[in-house]
Every structure is written in C-alpha cells, then in structure tokens.
Amino acid sequence: MTTKNSATAETLPVTGPHSHYPRLQTLYAPGVTRQAAIYGLLLIGLLLIPRVINNAYYLGIVNYIVLYSILCLGLNLILGYTGLLSLGHAAFYGLGGYTTAILMTRYGWGFLPCLLLSGMIALVFGILLGIPTRKVRGDYFCLLTIAFGEIFRLVAQAWIDFTNGAMGIVGIPIPRLLGWTIRTEVDFYYLGLGLLVFTVFTLILLIHSKFGRAFIAIREDELAASVMGINTAVYKIVVFAIGCFYAGLAGSYLAVYQTTVTPSNFRIEESCLMIIMVIVGGMGSLLAPIAGVLIMTIATEFFRGIAEYRMLIIGGIMVAVLLFRPQGIFGTSAFKD
C-alpha cells in the first residue's frame, strides 16, 4: 500500500519546492527531522524579533503582518484548497472581533474563553454559509459571500443597541492569559505569534491527515475525488468553516490589540486585501500566503511617501502578478476546472 502511494505521489505534477505532494508520505519519514529543525530555527528567529526591533512603530507593523498572516492562512485554506472564492472573509473576522469585544466589555469574560468562542462562532457561521455550496457554485457562491459580508457590516452599523453602530465598541479591557497581562506591543507580538504558530501547526496536521489528502484530491479533480468515494460536498463545507475559524481567532486578536472594533474594520475592501495577499503569495501552498502578506505590507510601507498612490500601485501589483504568474509568486496551483 505504501509503495503504491508513494508511486502516485511521484507521478503527480510537482511544480515547486513548496509543493505538498512529496511531503504527503514524509510526515513520519527521516525528512521530517530536518523540516522540524528548520521550523524550530525559524521559530527561534521569530521569538527574537522584539530584541532586534525596538521601535514600537515597526513592531506594530510586524504585529499586523502576524495578524494578516493568520487571516490569509485561513483564507488560503478556502481559496487554495477548495477553489471557493470568498469575498466575505472580513465578516468572519468581524464576527470574531465583535464576539470578543461584546463579551469582554459587557459581560466581563476573560480573554481565553472569548478567543475560543470567537473562533467557534465564526466556525458555526462558516458552516451555515458553506451549506449552500452544495447547490450554489463558483461565481454565485462568490456573490453569496459578498452579500453575507455586506449584510454583516450593515447590521453591525444599524443595530445600535447591540453593536453601538458606526461608533463601534470602544474600551476593550487589557487581556490576561493564564496570569500573563498582555499590554505592550511586545506582549501582543508574542500573543500573535502564539496564535500564528497554532494556526500553522494545526494546518500542517490537517493537510497531512486523511482529511487533508481528501481535499487536495478534491482540488485536483473534484469529479475523480467524488468517484473515489470522497463526500466532496461535506468536505468543502468543513474546509470553508475551518478557514473561517481562523478568521474568528484573528478578529478576537484584533479586538484586544486595537481595543476598539468598528464596522469599518470589516469592510469588503479588507476581504479584497486578504485575497490580494493570498494571490500574490500563492494559492494552494500552505505557507506561501505569508510571503504575500510580507510583500504587500512591505510594499504598503515602502510607498507610504506617496500615500495617495499607494492603493493604486498595490492594485496594479496584483493585476500584474495574476497576468504573468497566475499561481502567485510561491504558489503551486492555480484554479482548475
């Protein structure tokens, strides 16, 4: 069985060093030690970042990179592994943000339960929005997510008793996590890094599980996968919901980091920006979106001097990347029919 599987893994089209196919079988193989070492070194490097960057402004940028990395990893799971174009990711991010904000300011909940519940609520809404994927396909699903995202924002704006309308919720208390008070930029960096490591670790486990192999099969050829006995409809819903779960976590982080949430944090432009980041980095490769986040954030900072033209240039970068390298800079696979 094993030999047969590795044979198929070799015949699959491998288009880059970040491809997952060769790694499918290597989770328990010797190569994994080297990989673990690389990840370990990377993690130590990341842990040392606050020692290198003392400037609070730059550390703030690093924190936003971490935040968007979590969001984009979740979105990449949806976009790169199921081919569903979701333009409502900001709404799930917002669901997480509002859950944490409301529970912490009005009901005095601790941060940890808020964080978990934020993820779970995003997950539940993800399942609800994912269910129509059985019937509503492709571009229609994209419209559905736009409608969901906009309704979320408009409701957050109009339901003043609950969400405080366009003013948003302010004065979210300083979070405590198991006796650790998270107050400075450095503290938030470590919190964000913890969430990011959790995201990456769970995603790696997921991709290498039976589950992950099933939805890679769906991405490669949905029809063939369904013939093989994979329940494609259920897998798509689950993958969509898991992607939304991470957005909920990121929203919760945003709420305590910013100490405010407003409806304008979760506009459709945010969803577009996340898609741009995922696309520039590359779809379908697990960690490539982080490269996209880095590139786009650094580009944004680089063009700060000509701030008015910044968005124009960023949109231009995205169109150019798609025209000349549709799979993204580090991506392995573009969309398939």
Next chain:
Amino acid sequence: MFFDVLLVGIMVGAIYTLVTIGYSMVYSILKLMNFAHGDVYIFGTFVCYSLLSTYHLNPIFAILVATVMGGMLAALVEVVAYRRLRSGQHRMISMITALGAAYVIQNANELSWGNQVLPFPTIVEAEAWHLFGLTIPVTQIITLSVAVGIIVLFTLFLKFHSYGKAILCVSEDIPTASLMGIPINRTISIVYFIGGLLGVIGGILYSTSYNAVSLAMGFRGTIIAFTAAIIGGIGSLSGALVGGMILGICENFVGVYISSAYRDPITFLFLIVILLIKPTGIMGSVEQSKV
C-alpha cells in the same frame, strides 16, 4: 403617495436596467463577473460632473464625452486585464484580476474626485404637472423615457446591426463564432465599450435625478448590477429589465414605507434568497454542467 413612489421606483428601475445590461452581457459572453463595472460607470459620471460643473460645457456634449470615455475605459480594462487570461486560464483568475482592476479604478477615482458626495447639477429642469389631482413629476418622466428609449435602441442594435448580431453569436459560442469569421477580440471589446457606455448613461441619469454623485455609488452599482442580473436571469436582456425593475421598485417601497437604513440590506437579502432558491433567475434558462 403610492403612485409617486411607484413612479420613482420605475424610474430607478429603468436606470438600474441600463447599468445591469452591460454587466449581464459581459457575463453571458465570457462568464466573467466584471467587478470593475460599477467603478467604470462612476468614473464616467464623475467625468460628466466635472465637465458640467467645472467647465460648464453644453450638457449634451458633456454627456457624450463622458459616456464615450466610460466606454473606452471599460474596453481598456478588458484589453489590459482580461484578454491575456481569456484562453488557458481558469476564469476564476480573471475574476480576481477584475477585482484588482476595480481596486485600481476606484482608487484613481478617489484621487481625482475624493470620497465626498458631490452635488451633481440638474440637467433637465421641468415643472411638475398637476393632472386629475395627481402631481406628475416631469423630470422623472423624462429620465424614465430616456432610459427606456436607450434600452429599445440597444435591443434594435442587437437585432439588426451586424455588430449586434455578432455579439449575440459570440455569446452563444465563442469557438464557433470565430470559425464563422467573426472577429472575437473586436466583438468583445465592443461589448465592453457598450456596457460601459450604457452604465455611464445610467449613472448620469441617477446622479442628475438625485443631484448627487459619490465614490460609494461605484461599488453599490456593481452590487446592483449583480443582483438585478441574477434576479432576472443572467445574460438575458429581458432579465436585466425585470431584475432592474423589481430591484428599483422594491428598494423605493422599502425606503419610503419601512426605513431607508434597510434599503441596502434588502438588496443583499434579495440576492441571497434568489441565489438559494433559483440561481438561474426568473427569466434565465437552466444551464447544464458538462462532465
């Protein structure tokens, strides 16, 4: 009251139809959701605004220049951002470039005109008539008839002009049309041009009847076009009309009788319900997926 609201609803519906036609046509030919559609039409409307209020040009000349510029921008977006991807790439890719193009145009608009609501000048000024105890707002009647006239003209163009027939042909089947000697690239450019042109006319009519133009109307226009096209059935001219009318009338009734804050959520709710119940729309035909 009821009559007034209905009349305004029909007028708005006719304007929505104009905006929807361009989007719906593009979709029926390329199966591409043109996210840039709304931003193109608002660009044309802004150009018209500038020509009228800054340069005080003759309204007819200003409208002509603005619509042509809108059409050219739409065609330019097609050539730059979509054409390369038409063959060989999944259409999801061109949908995302459309998003990027929308981003670029929107930001360019913001740089040129800001994101405030600008006062759009009234183009047609007419006294309201009083007839049988009813007030007939002539301005709205004129707007309505212009919109309907353009829709009729466009239908005639599709039926009788050789380019119109070419467009219908290409929307049936691109490879076959190209075998029949129809220049595909040129035809698709024309579709975008006309789509942008009609959208700008719709935008100008809308802005002149509400005396306002703003950046936010661009994205709203895109959503309206999507929703109306899907309600009516995507790709069909009558579908655009039915969808535009339903949306325009419903929005006005909701705005007047319930609350104007719920006008936009209602549009989106409509979209969700239609997508879940009958994604092919009221006038649309069922599309079979091929294996």
